[in-house]
Amino acid sequence: MRTPVIVVNFKGYLEASGEQGLSLAKICEVVAMESSTSIVIAPQMVDLSLMVKTVNIPVFAQHIDDVKAGSCTGHIPPEGVAATGASGTLLNHSEHRLKLADIDVLIHRASALNLETIVCTNNLAVTKACAELGPDYVAIEPPELIGGDISITSADPDIVKNAVKDVKALNPDVGVLCGAGVKTSEDVKMALELGTVGVLLASGVTKAKDPKDALMELASGIN
Amino acid sequence: MRTPVIVVNFKGYLEASGEQGLSLAKICEVVAMESSTSIVIAPQMVDLSLMVKTVNIPVFAQHIDDVKAGSCTGHIPPEGVAATGASGTLLNHSEHRLKLADIDVLIHRASALNLETIVCTNNLAVTKACAELGPDYVAIEPPELIGGDISITSADPDIVKNAVKDVKALNPDVGVLCGAGVKTSEDVKMALELGTVGVLLASGVTKAKDPKDALMELASGIN
Amino acid sequence: MRTPVIVVNFKGYLEASGEQGLSLAKICEVVAMESSTSIVIAPQMVDLSLMVKTVNIPVFAQHIDDVKAGSCTGHIPPEGVAATGASGTLLNHSEHRLKLADIDVLIHRASALNLETIVCTNNLAVTKACAELGPDYVAIEPPELIGGDISITSADPDIVKNAVKDVKALNPDVGVLCGAGVKTSEDVKMALELGTVGVLLASGVTKAKDPKDALMELASGIN
Amino acid sequence: MRTPVIVVNFKGYLEASGEQGLSLAKICEVVAMESSTSIVIAPQMVDLSLMVKTVNIPVFAQHIDDVKAGSCTGHIPPEGVAATGASGTLLNHSEHRLKLADIDVLIHRASALNLETIVCTNNLAVTKACAELGPDYVAIEPPELIGGDISITSADPDIVKNAVKDVKALNPDVGVLCGAGVKTSEDVKMALELGTVGVLLASGVTKAKDPKDALMELASGIN
Numbered sequence: 001m002r003t004p005v006i007v008v009n010f011k012g013y014l015e016a017s018g019e020q021g022l023s024l025a026k027i028c029e030v031v032a033m034e035s036s037t038s039i040v041i042a043p044q045m046v047d048l049s050l051m052v053k054t055v056n057i058p059v060f061a062q063h064i065d066d067v068k069a070g071s072c073t074g075h076i077p078p079e080g081v082a083a084t085g086a087s088g089t090l091l092n093h094s095e096h097r098l099k100l101a102d103i104d105v106l107i108h109r110a111s112a113l114n115l116e117t118i119v120c121t122n123n124l125a126v127t128k129a130c131a132e133l134g135p136d137y138v139a140i141e142p143p144e145l146i147g148g149d150i151s152i153t154s155a156d157p158d159i160v161k162n163a164v165k166d167v168k169a170l171n172p173d174v175g176v177l178c179g180a181g182v183k184t185s186e187d188v189k190m191a192l193e194l195g196t197v198g199v200l201l202a203s204g205v206t207k208a209k210d211p212k213d214a215l216m217e218l219a220s221g222i223n
Numbered sequence: 224m225r226t227p228v229i230v231v232n233f234k235g236y237l238e239a240s241g242e243q244g245l246s247l248a249k250i251c252e253v254v255a256m257e258s259s260t261s262i263v264i265a266p267q268m269v270d271l272s273l274m275v276k277t278v279n280i281p282v283f284a285q286h287i288d289d290v291k292a293g294s295c296t297g298h299i300p301p302e303g304v305a306a307t308g309a310s311g312t313l314l315n316h317s318e319h320r321l322k323l324a325d326i327d328v329l330i331h332r333a334s335a336l337n338l339e340t341i342v343c344t345n346n347l348a349v350t351k352a353c354a355e356l357g358p359d360y361v362a363i364e365p366p367e368l369i370g371g372d373i374s375i376t377s378a379d380p381d382i383v384k385n386a387v388k389d390v391k392a393l394n395p396d397v398g399v400l401c402g403a404g405v406k407t408s409e410d411v412k413m414a415l416e417l418g419t420v421g422v423l424l425a426s427g428v429t430k431a432k433d434p435k436d437a438l439m440e441l442a443s444g445i446n
Numbered sequence: 447m448r449t450p451v452i453v454v455n456f457k458g459y460l461e462a463s464g465e466q467g468l469s470l471a472k473i474c475e476v477v478a479m480e481s482s483t484s485i486v487i488a489p490q491m492v493d494l495s496l497m498v499k500t501v502n503i504p505v506f507a508q509h510i511d512d513v514k515a516g517s518c519t520g521h522i523p524p525e526g527v528a529a530t531g532a533s534g535t536l537l538n539h540s541e542h543r544l545k546l547a548d549i550d551v552l553i554h555r556a557s558a559l560n561l562e563t564i565v566c567t568n569n570l571a572v573t574k575a576c577a578e579l580g581p582d583y584v585a586i587e588p589p590e591l592i593g594g595d596i597s598i599t600s601a602d603p604d605i606v607k608n609a610v611k612d613v614k615a616l617n618p619d620v621g622v623l624c625g626a627g628v629k630t631s632e633d634v635k636m637a638l639e640l641g642t643v644g645v646l647l648a649s650g651v652t653k654a655k656d657p658k659d660a661l662m663e664l665a666s667g668i669n
Numbered sequence: 670m671r672t673p674v675i676v677v678n679f680k681g682y683l684e685a686s687g688e689q690g691l692s693l694a695k696i697c698e699v700v701a702m703e704s705s706t707s708i709v710i711a712p713q714m715v716d717l718s719l720m721v722k723t724v725n726i727p728v729f730a731q732h733i734d735d736v737k738a739g740s741c742t743g744h745i746p747p748e749g750v751a752a753t754g755a756s757g758t759l760l761n762h763s764e765h766r767l768k769l770a771d772i773d774v775l776i777h778r779a780s781a782l783n784l785e786t787i788v789c790t791n792n793l794a795v796t797k798a799c800a801e802l803g804p805d806y807v808a809i810e811p812p813e814l815i816g817g818d819i820s821i822t823s824a825d826p827d828i829v830k831n832a833v834k835d836v837k838a839l840n841p842d843v844g845v846l847c848g849a850g851v852k853t854s855e856d857v858k859m860a861l862e863l864g865t866v867g868v869l870l871a872s873g874v875t876k877a878k879d880p881k882d883a884l885m886e887l888a889s890g891i892n
Contacts, residue, residue: 011294011295012291012292012300013293014293014306017303017306018306018307019306020306042296045268045269045299046271046272046299046304046307047303048269048270049269050272050276061269062297063296063297067235069237069240070234070235070236071235071318073234073235073265073285073286073318073319073425074268074284074285074286074313074316074318074319075319076268079235079237080240080267083244084269085241092769092770093296093297095295095296095297098768099767099769100761100766100767100772100795100798101761101791103769104794104795104798122770125801125802125803126769126770126802128801129801129802130769133795133798146294320547321546322543322545323543323545323546324540324543324568324572327568327569327571345547345550348550348580349546349547351578352546352575352576353546355574356572357571455742457739457741457742458748459739460739460748460752463738464718464749464754488742490749491714491743491744492717492718492745492750492755493749493753494715495715495716495718496718499719508743509743509744513681515681515682515683515686516680516682516683517815518680518681518764518765519711519731519732519759519763519871520759520764520765522714522715523681525683525686526686526713526714526716529686529689529690530687532715540742541740542742648742
């Protein structure tokens with residue numbers, strides 16, 4: 001994905017499912033074009049193929065499982081995600097924490113399939129631990145701020161600044177995103193000023209009264 | 224779904240992913256029409272929406288999670304599956320066993336969303352236990368026969384006969400399917416003679432040299 | 447275990463850990479003798495061996511894992527529980543729900559090791575499902591009543607009565623216990639009148655100001 | 670625990686359960702005294718309390734769960750382990766891998782309870798990731814060598830040397846142990862020469878024909 005970036009996680013929101021999900025994906029595509037901003041979507045798992053075929057912006061999976069492609073009914077093998085044409089995947093989201101050993105393996109399996117990885121983390125120590133594993137990106141999101149009204153960039157700018165500094169020292173190839181409570185252009189602008197390559201958000205767009213307006217506002221923080 | 228039925232589980236097979244998965248789904252649709260047979264597919268989870276939009280036969284999820292629609296990144300809420308227009312879901316496949324309490328809850332959540340449920344089981348006692356929970360169907364598949372060369376209908380006809388008899392006694396609204404090693408029209412025919420309303424299979428079609436031929440052969444066992 | 451019975455689950459309560467746990471176990475033993483009542487304890491997992499060596503009443507594990515004895519660091523193989531001299535095990539407690547397939551297997555593994563099984567259930571359908579699997583006992587405990595002030599026998603006597611009736615019809619070898627909110631001799635008495643062979647409880651004893659008094663009171667409901 | 674150390678993991682071996690487990694623990698104690706070596710045991714979870722009361726060497730849990738002490742039937746709350754008088758715990762053993770977020774939390778919960786932590790790891794990247802989380806020790810054990818006949822110190826001395834070097838650079842407070850295939854005094858000696866503070870082993874002692882001889886031999890590698 002091109003950075004700086006806004007990654008929109010559709011989670012399992014009803015407002016981001018089925019036809020509404022498809023509309024939201026198209027809005028993301030339109031805003032990406034109109035604002036010349038790099039926008040990436042992580043739609044619901046069951047919509048992944050359809051989204052890749054429908055929009056012309058990078059589509060990420062929300063999760064992959066460390067299972068062998070084949071006899072893995074109901075699981076999400078990385079190869080199945082790659083076969084959709086998706087560009088990458090979130091890993092270890094706070095709503096789907098993974099075993100450490102699996103994060104390590106999945107980063108490598110994804111990489112071998114040309115899937116970019118964004119590993120979600122909850123604090124500074126875990127962020128550094130993940131950076132040691134060599135993903136493309138880490139996204140620091142203190143769980144207590146997720147879905148809230150105060151952006152991580154205001155609530156705890158130091159955690160973001162330190163994550164950027166420490167990850168750079170450990171592994172300069174790993175980009176840092178931040179998330180939790182990100183809603184305004186100011187939040188996005190500050191995230192970049194703190195050294196991140198972008199933001200990861202969900203409700204700020206998916207639950208907005210007017211998702212297009214909300215996303216245009218956010219995108220204006222990047223440019 | 225209309226019975227008698229052939230349910231084709233795509234599992235996570237590479238041969239049933241991406242474009243190949245889409246071709247396979249279309250073959251299933253063609254055979255359903257040409258042979259006037261009820262064929263249901265359970266494609267890879269990430270292809271669910273696309274499959275529903277592409278083919279005109281019932282599409283089932285391979286699995287749903289007992290999570291609340293919303294903050295459930297990377298999981299599969301039943302509501303998200305329903306929003307795709309899917310017709311139902313497998314539950315408790317041998318490759319994705321579920322907690323008893325979750326099977327109970329998911330049968331009810333699916334039902335409330337007009338999703339039919341096929342609960343997979345491994346032996347007679349578990350089949351009866353599942354029948355007590357009131358799914359639409361149970362599918363008995365002894366794990367040691369799955370993916371093998373001998374059909375359950377030959378290897379263990381009694382388990383199928385007893386499942387049909389016992390489930391009928393417990394709850395006549397629950398249909399019985401069987402699976403494991405089902406490959407020929409004779410296997411399908413015998414499954415129906417043993418009292419089932421159809422078969423659940425995977426490799427017999429997805430790994431066949433010519434999936435259309437394989438499925439036509441299977442369909443001929445129904446008519 | 448001898449019925450009618452009072453099964454005291456120590457859970458992970460601090461009041462039932464370490465030396466306090468040992469005192470509590472001895473109180474249970476004393477009350478069992480003084481009141482000539484069958485009392486069974488399910489102490490914390492890490493205290494199992496010590497409890498078996500210390501008290502002369504049946505000791506149950508709170509849980510066993512479906513792992514092979516051997517390379518299963520950190521898990522609880524049934525053989526390890528049997529080797530302590532424990533008399534049985536709870537299975538599928540609401541705080542540790544199990545996969546249906548594992549409940550089935552564990553009932554048989556426990557039985558082969560002469561460990562009695564009490565499978566916990568949350569509603570009538572799940573109770574019947576468990577009875578199909580042939581444990582020694584099922585213990586119906588509606589989760590919304592656990593730890594509360596109103597006994598299941600007052601809050602929902604019908605669920606108990608129906609569980610007893612339905613389980614008897616399905617499998618007369620399976621005894622029914624009930625639990626949730628059980629605190630007084632009256633609750634115990636009513637449980638037996640409803641046809642159960644005893645009660646499963648935790649906080650009513652472990653969190654009582656005077657556990658011995660509390661347990662004597664409960665025991666008086668049996669005799 | 671005092672280093673250099675030999676940590677003996679009893680796993681779930683039948684040879685290390687019940688009375689045999691107790692004998693093995695006493696052997697470990699005797700060897701510790703006779704050879705003036707620091708030996709730590711990690712007995713089966715159900716034997717923890719009894720072992721602490723029986724032997725006069727440090728006893729570790731094999732695992733703890735990130736559950737709140739209280740309503741956690743069948744789980745292993747850290748507080749319950751601390752209440753036994755145990756000295757520490759293994760975490761993330763290859764047979765019981767943990768979520769990254771849980772390893773982070775459990776290290777802190779254990780530390781607050783004065784329980785030492787040994788976090789098991791499988792490769793260099795994961796070892797460094799764990800060191801970022803600040804446990805007392807990491808124990809590197811390539812899974813493919815566990816239970817085998819060739820010691821990690823011969824099969825892959827570089828992974829041990831690099832683990833020691835990298836962990837020291839990241840966090841000098843974290844000691845490095847190594848394990849897998851360790852059976853002889855030479856293996857132990859080499860482990861120390863490579864910079865570790867000890868070894869973690871299981872079958873080399875628990876499955877030895879004469880565990881005392883085996884352990885004496887290992888201990889001679891330390892002195």
